[in-house]
Amino acid sequence: MTELRIDFAACDGHGACTDLLPDLLVADDWGFPAVRGGGRRAVVPDGLLARAREAERLCPVLALRLGSSRG
Amino acid sequence: MMLTTSPDRPAGTAGVPDLIDRLRRSGLQGRGGAARPVAAELDRVRAAGPGGVVVVNGVEGEPLSRKDATLLTTVPHLVLDGAVAAATTVGAPDVVVCAAAGPGLEAVRRAAGERGGVDGPVHVHVVAAAPGFVAGQESAVVAHLDGFAARPRGTGVPLWRSGLAGRPTVVKNVETLARTGLLARHGHQPDTVLLTLATAAGPRVLEVPAGSALDVVLDREGVATGAGVLLGGYHGTWTPSDVTVPLTVDAVRAGVVRPLLAGECPLAVTAVVVGHLAAASVRQCGPCTFGLPRLHQLTLALAAGRLDADGVHELRRTVGLLVDRGACRHPDASARTVASALTAFPAEVAAHRRGACLAARAVAA
């Protein structure tokens, strides 16, 4: 299962990711991304994989990471 | 019991060969708040290879906690015995004790100087801690020891792989290592929990059998509880006084027991707690920097009776914005403490929504 992880120590609330993945992420009151439905990681369905990779590539501070969940 | 009055001397625990087995059999859990099994953690650092570091975490950033300082002042050699035993087990040539400036730091510094050659190849260093609540988080301690600001690591390399000076590092609480010291010396450690009881007259450190009922312990200590108790420290959980809780390691976490006085409002205390937590943020992530002050603002308003139903909804929403987010657990745990107050005292919350306060009325009556 592919997951999207947010590195909050790097995140500056630019908001490119919340634009690209509105089904998975929503901006909080200050522009920082929150996973819809809560949790630390966003599960990425196959249909949104390409978009998620774009978001990972476009984040100006490289605060997003796509990876597989462990277990 | 751990809080022994017998003289404290080094017992030469460098090289206890089956320490991890002893830890596994005793099921020792960490006493720094996370309650993780110690055997598995030492095993993992050992597997990472030799040349590691054991850090003794005596920072004790919880403002109400005194148990670690008490252990350092009364049994510093026991703590060092445990640290050295752990160090030789994982192949670490260095032990670094980090403690807040004060009698505890002085005592362990003196003790480290008194050990002569008893620790074999292990070298013990003693370093003053950075101040602040978050400074006690294990990766923040390592950052401080490495010469950086005392900020927790975000995502990234785990400490056991690369920690202090890039070496495999395990960070353990003072009490955890004191208990490890007892295991190294005698093969067993008492099935107790160490608590700091926050009373009106000041903090009181006591040791009780694990699983003791909270209300029984408080009764025995002569502490009357008002509406309830905050168990586990500023990142702990509120319990109403009509519920009894067994004092297990998982329940007590950092070991702080903060009962409410008669007439003391839980929501007012929660607001003070959140204020402290918000001020303690190291501001390295958005949720903490912006979310915690907002949470403080809302809990203050609730405590003052200025929040209506919409306001309480806004408070719950803000709590939801902080749970499971942030560079470390600080915003998450702080939000959960507020959530536990809302769950534990629903009648009080309802009263405050109407501008009243049950706790204050109970005293006036």
Added chain:
Amino acid sequence: MAGVSSELLWALSRASGLVLLPLFTLVVVLGVLAHGGRRLGRSPRVVTPLVHRALALAALGFLLLHVGSVVADSFVDVPLLAVVVPFSAGYERFWTGLGTVAVLLLVAVVATSLARVRLGRRVWRAVHALAWPFLAVSLAHALGVGTDTRTPWGLALATACVGAVVAAVVAGRRRDRWRPADPVRRPSVLQESPR
């Protein structure tokens, strides 16, 4: 026939060179805005880094045209090797050489940007900072080798480009630096390797 095509190639190299100046300026301006989290007008936030990347790749295409036409033009002595070895061309050795330096810097910036996720934040940021010397060297190259850039309107264009970059840096930076500055690093309690 050879003379005509040389005229065409010469015109192509000059024209593409002139276009590259404001084009790369725009790329850098967008990069500064993306770094600052700025929107373009009221467009979605993702547009800024998206257009920055798209324009950079377009500019790369124009650069290929520029370099290709210079090399193909037999009238000026700029061999293919001079594209990667600085100061080895016969024509305007120094100023052309600066162009080569600019190409090398750009290759580093673009190559690392295409692999930025794999390379990680620290490496990527360090190399991407070469965009600044790239821009400066490109400008020097344009002013030194370009016959058009030293005309009044050519100088005006160059000035406008510098002005745009300065304006972007001054006004397009992150609005609020909410993270506290890092304190000066103290030495670690332990050395890198065990005693």
